[in-house]
Amino acid sequence: MSDLTPQQLKDESRRAARAVDSMRRAAHADPAQLPSLINALKRLARLRSDQGEHHRAASLYLEALNHVTECEDQLGRGEVAALAANLAYHYDRAETWDPAAKYYRRALEAIGSADPDPPELAAVIHNNLAMILRRQGSYESAEAYYKLALKEFIGLNGERHHTVASVYNNYGACCYAARDLKRAREFHEKALDIRSALYPNGHPDVAQSCQNLAAVFDTLNQPDKAADLRRQGESMAGTGKRTKATDATGLLRGS
Amino acid sequence: MREILSIHVGQCGNQIGEQFWRLVTREHGLNLDGSPNASAHTDRRNQGVFFDQVSPTKFVPRAVLVDLEPGVISRVEGGDMAELFDSGSIVKKIPGAANNWARGYKVEGEKVIDQIMNVIDSAVEKTESLQGFMVTHSIGGGSGSGLGSLIIERLRQAYPRKKLFTFSVAPSPLISDSAIEPYNATLTLQKLKENADAVVLLDNHALFKIASAKLKRSPNYMDLNNIIALIMSSITASLRFPGSLNTDLGEFLVNLVPFPGNHFLTASFAPMVAATAEGGKVNAAFDDVVQETFSPENFTAALDFQQGVYLSACGLFRGHVSAKEVDANMADIRGTLNFASYVPTGIKIGVTETPPEGFERSGLALVNHTGIAQVFDRLVGQFDAMFENRAYTHWFEAAGVDHAQLEAARHSVADLAQSYKDAA
Numbered sequence: 001m002s003d004l005t006p007q008q009l010k011d012e013s014r015r016a017a018r019a020v021d022s023m024r025r026a027a028h029a030d031p032a033q034l035p036s037l038i039n040a041l042k043r044l045a046r047l048r049s050d051q052g053e054h055h056r057a058a059s060l061y062l063e064a065l066n067h068v069t070e071c072e073d074q075l076g077r078g079e080v081a082a083l084a085a086n087l088a089y090h091y092d093r094a095e096t097w098d099p100a101a102k103y104y105r106r107a108l109e110a111i112g113s114a115d116p117d118p119p120e121l122a123a124v125i126h127n128n129l130a131m132i133l134r135r136q137g138s139y140e141s142a143e144a145y146y147k148l149a150l151k152e153f154i155g156l157n158g159e160r161h162h163t164v165a166s167v168y169n170n171y172g173a174c175c176y177a178a179r180d181l182k183r184a185r186e187f188h189e190k191a192l193d194i195r196s197a198l199y200p201n202g203h204p205d206v207a208q209s210c211q212n213l214a215a216v217f218d219t220l221n222q223p224d225k226a227a228d229l230r231r232q233g234e235s236m237a238g239t240g241k242r243t244k245a246t247d248a249t250g251l252l253r254g255s
Numbered sequence: 256m257r258e259i260l261s262i263h264v265g266q267c268g269n270q271i272g273e274q275f276w277r278l279v280t281r282e283h284g285l286n287l288d289g290s291p292n293a294s295a296h297t298d299r300r301n302q303g304v305f306f307d308q309v310s311p312t313k314f315v316p317r318a319v320l321v322d323l324e325p326g327v328i329s330r331v332e333g334g335d336m337a338e339l340f341d342s343g344s345i346v347k348k349i350p351g352a353a354n355n356w357a358r359g360y361k362v363e364g365e366k367v368i369d370q371i372m373n374v375i376d377s378a379v380e381k382t383e384s385l386q387g388f389m390v391t392h393s394i395g396g397g398s399g400s401g402l403g404s405l406i407i408e409r410l411r412q413a414y415p416r417k418k419l420f421t422f423s424v425a426p427s428p429l430i431s432d433s434a435i436e437p438y439n440a441t442l443t444l445q446k447l448k449e450n451a452d453a454v455v456l457l458d459n460h461a462l463f464k465i466a467s468a469k470l471k472r473s474p475n476y477m478d479l480n481n482i483i484a485l486i487m488s489s490i491t492a493s494l495r496f497p498g499s500l501n502t503d504l505g506e507f508l509v510n511l512v513p514f515p516g517n518h519f520l521t522a523s524f525a526p527m528v529a530a531t532a533e534g535g536k537v538n539a540a541f542d543d544v545v546q547e548t549f550s551p552e553n554f555t556a557a558l559d560f561q562q563g564v565y566l567s568a569c570g571l572f573r574g575h576v577s578a579k580e581v582d583a584n585m586a587d588i589r590g591t592l593n594f595a596s597y598v599p600t601g602i603k604i605g606v607t608e609t610p611p612e613g614f615e616r617s618g619l620a621l622v623n624h625t626g627i628a629q630v631f632d633r634l635v636g637q638f639d640a641m642f643e644n645r646a647y648t649h650w651f652e653a654a655g656v657d658h659a660q661l662e663a664a665r666h667s668v669a670d671l672a673q674s675y676k677d678a679a
Contacts, residue, residue, distance in 0.1 A: 021377055024343035055413070056376060062369035
């Protein structure tokens with residue numbers, strides 16, 4: 001989400017719209033300018049999405065994706081993957097799961113043929129697809145994607161990374177929803193362990209893990225443990241902002 | 256400002272657009288590059304309805320040009336209007352729709368519709384208070400019919416409160432460009448019925464007959480498109496120029512559409528005479544203009560006015576016309592039109608002081624007549640003859656339009672015809 005005020009967002013959108021107009025003219029005269037148009041469209045789409053104009057944002061992403069396919073030779077399939085993932089993430093945020101899943105899969109297809117070593121984006125998409133499947137109640141299918149995401153993030157970032165903790169947290173929430181409390185506890189404890197080590201002075205992510213684990217203990221009929229964790233979580237309220245990622249992990253969805 | 260955004264789709268739609276903008280630039284005292292013509296004495300107060308002023312010396316049409324094959328648009332871009340349009344509002348693609356509604360609506364349309372809607376959104380953002388859209392297209396081909404249908408459908412979703420007026424060229428009963436025209440036209444009419452506020456049906460054969468009779472020579476497509484351009488210009492004249500009886504698109508619609516869905520109109524422009532030499536003006540007597548305006552032979556759709564009744568009618572006069580003349584002539588006309596028994600026989604009148612370029616005065620009739628059912632019946636008959644043998648349906652199936660969708664469109668148009676007959 002954007003840190004801009006509504007007025008700033010409006011002004012930025014206006015500027016971005018003018019940039020799109022200008023790049024459209026340039027690309028109309030010279031197709032070699034298409035990549036610049038694509039960038040302008042992506043920027044405007046992100047701003048529209050932040051403004052809550054989901055339909056228009058989707059339309060801008062879709063146009064950009066169509067242009068990318070037109071000049072794939074120039075941009076490479078990695079750009080197709082990134083754009084499809086951005087579009088999917090947009091639908092995901094707007095809670096329209098079917099198109100979100102469709103474009104996550106399209107991004108995976110593009111990645112699949114681009115690189116034998118899957119990039120971080122693949123791990124992000126596997127996590128996000130798992131989240132969608134979980135929301136749709138397909139816990140078993142979701143689990144398969146969480147496992148993939150975990151394997152890929154650990155391979156890329158090591159065992160003690162915030163992305164790994166995020167997937168454990170999401171995986172734990174999935175198990176909790178499926179009433180597999182044993183594994184829900186296991187994964188939330190792993191997430192809490194990593195996050196506590198990463199943020200010894202408190203952090204919203206640690207607070208989130210405390211709350212999620214507390215919910216598990218409540219269901220296991222262990223109210224004292226649950227209350228301790230809740231207190232711990234509440235004490236961290238306002239201890240900082242979540243890290244704003246600018247790379248592929250910026251698209252990582254969480255519970 | 257109550258702006259209107261014009262959207263020209265497909266070969267036919269863009270040919271009409273070319274003529275239309277040629278006409279309105281002159282009407283607004285502009286050169287073909289969008290700069291003001293220093294020698295023109297034009298009231299520019301409402302120029303913003305059709306033009307966006309981007310600098311003190313440059314006006315750009317509020318227009319989006321779309322085609323699935325680049326031919327017509329490229330010709331416009333390479334001709335004397337090369338500097339007029341905003342190149343950022345032009346969407347032209349290579350593959351074409353192969354005369355097939357399904358390719359325009361689905362296969363090719365789906366690839367390009369988001370770009371088109373983004374361009375339209377951007378054009379709408381440049382308006383203060385958009386009144387609505389005018390779409391020009393043909394309903395028998397591929398791009399204008401299929402992609403045109405998709406655009407109209409998406410416009411209705413994105414702008415549910417804006418007026419959506421289309422100028423839709425229908426297949427002629429005598430001249431056919433393609434065997435699958437009845438399917439294309441039927442599928443398009445269904446979308447126009449569901450999404451447009453008003454559709455002015457234009458039939459090339461009727462236009463050809465009018466032009467041949469009045470111009471006293473064999474007309475070409477430019478002549479026919481010029482008639483359409485004059486009609487489009489006259490419908491919007493009172494929004495753009497001062498007048499004693501100004502009427503906007505909304506008022507027309509209230510008068511012209513008595514039942515939801517029965518919004519298919521036919522139009523007539525007068526005086527229909529050959530263009531005069533440069534600088535000259537056609538100066539027909541107002542009495543003659545009024546008679547010709549409401550003469551059944553002068554209407555742009557091939558229908559028999561003896562079959563059925565008028566549901567509504569509008570008369571729009573331009574130029575040096577007195578209110579007294581209008582009242583006297585329209586009293587005579589009212590007596591000759593056979594209105595449905597349950598509708599008032601009032602004819603909505605608009606008068607605008609500025610005449611069309613090249614005329615001292617002119618008249619435009621827009622009517623909603625139940626005889627339009629003949630056009631739909633004829634189309635359904637042609638559709639049935641092919642569909643009963645499943646002729647040509649494989650082209651549609653291959654592009655994602657199955658038999659059920661074709662049948663649904665056929666029933667929708669048959670219902671439309673029936674609703675007009677019931678209204679009589």
